[in-house]
Amino acid sequence: MRWPIIIDQTDKGLYAAQWELDRIETLEFHNPVVQVQEDSTEDVVYTLRINGNFFTPRVRRRLG
Secondary structure, eight states: OOSSOOOOTTTTTOTTOOEEOOOEEOTTOSSOEEEEEOTTTOOEEEEEEOSSSEEOOEESSOOO
16 A cells, blocks of 8 residues: 555545535635535535535435
């Protein structure tokens, strides 16, 4: 095994994500931290720093 091991943030928990939410555009911020929450319970699904100003959140099940 070679070091350092580089793992994409989405590899760990979103490998089986089948659903996409609406695209997020953050033109006033560069590389912001984005948090996806369950609407009905406000539970945090995940939080990550995105690269750039655009992100399409993926989730493992339909939220709502």
